[in-house]
Amino acid sequence: MSLSRDVADDDSDACSLMSVSSGFAPSMASSATTADWDMRSASRPPSVLSMTSSLRQNAYRHEYGRGINNYSEVYRLPADEEELSRLDKQHIMFMEVMGKYAPPMEEVLADDTPGEIKTCVDLGCGSGSWILDVARDFPHCSAVAVDLVPMQVLNMPPNCRSEVDDINLGLQHFYGDFNVVHARLISSGIRDYAGLINHIALTVRPGGLVDLSEFDFQVYGTNKKPIPIDQHASAVARWMNLVHQAVARQGGEPDAANHIHGWLRDHDAFEDVHYRRWWFQTTTWNQGTDPESRRQNRYGAAMRDDILAFLHSGRPLLLGSGCPEHILNDVEDSARKELQEGRVPGFILMQHVYGRRKH
Ligand SMILES: C[S@@+](CC[C@H](N)C(=O)[O-])C[C@H]1O[C@@H](n2cnc3c(N)ncnc32)[C@H](O)[C@@H]1O
DSSP states (O other): OSSSSSSOOBBBSOOOOOOOOOOOOOOOOOOOOOOOOOTTTTTOOGOOOOOOOOHHHHHHEEEETTTEEESSSOOOSSSHHHHHHHHHHHHHHHHHOOOSOTTTOOOOOOSSSSSSSOEEEETHHHHHHHHHHHHHHOOOSEEEEESSOOOOSSBOTTTTTEEEEEEEGGOOOGGEEEEEEEEEGGGGGSSHHHHHHHHHHHHHEEEEEEEEEESSSSOOOSSBBBOOSSSSHHHHHHHHHHHHHHHHHHHHOGGGTTTHHHHTTOOOTTEEEEEEEEEEEOOOOOOOOOOHHHHHHHHHHHHHHHHHHHHHHHHHHHHHTOOHHHHHHHHHHHHHHHHHTTOOOOOOEEEEEEEEOOO
């Protein structure tokens, strides 16, 4: 079993993992979080919030003990401190395994065009860990973080701003604005992912980069096939299946991960499309003692801790979408025990596609 990237087809990228360090100096920090109304002239008014403290408070509501965005009925995972901390740790795990940026990033964001300020947007930025890295690593660029809630950062780099918006309402106000459009793990809040890619095609500038990563709310077996869901399935697989069903019930696209490659590859607007995927062990179940098995178990431990935190994050989504509490408690307790014991094999599959906008 390999943690590392799997080559899936002719379009797959065969180069090795990128370094996690870019060598760019961090920029000066400020505490500004603003919405730029000029850039949003074409957006629908109800999709826009400015960042006053009362509106910031109104961006959240409490459900089942967690802070949830108050804006979308589709995305029902929390947006509170506990979740932001989970996302920060998850970001470090992804960076170490998948690399910090897609390979064309430095070329696309190079400060090489007099009179043009290079721009990057992160759709569904979460805690902002990725877009904050971009703002610091590419201080000459303008970085925009979009999410259903304002980004909670005290030291916002001066070249980064946070916008509150529901991507499902369209990206017309962003058309032609960005050299890089990035999104990671947002499918559970997206009603029509293929439609979103059409919007992204018009948002990214000619020669620009689109960079999408998703997972499909399934657990895979050692045969790299989804574990069939029945009473014999692992508890983690059964719990993940409950989340898959809940995401679909709320109107999200839990299977988008399995289509993003085809959607980008077959789209008229894109070229040079590359697909990569990574298998993460769900726990430290690997029995091998060789260095690669130990490496897989190290990231298996990080993924186990991520899933343990995700078990708690999933409660508002699952209970709010009708999963009976006694069933959820039962599956959740079994999944927690299974993760902590670390004996049942399983994989999570991360899928990554990136490509360039045709000129
Ligand atoms: C699982 S988190 C991932 C965050 C971040 N991309 C990362 O990889 O760490 C999903 C994020 O997407 C945001 N999101 C989901 N659906 C959205 C939508 N329709 N519009 C804007 N943001 C959305 C959520 O609010 C949440 O912050």
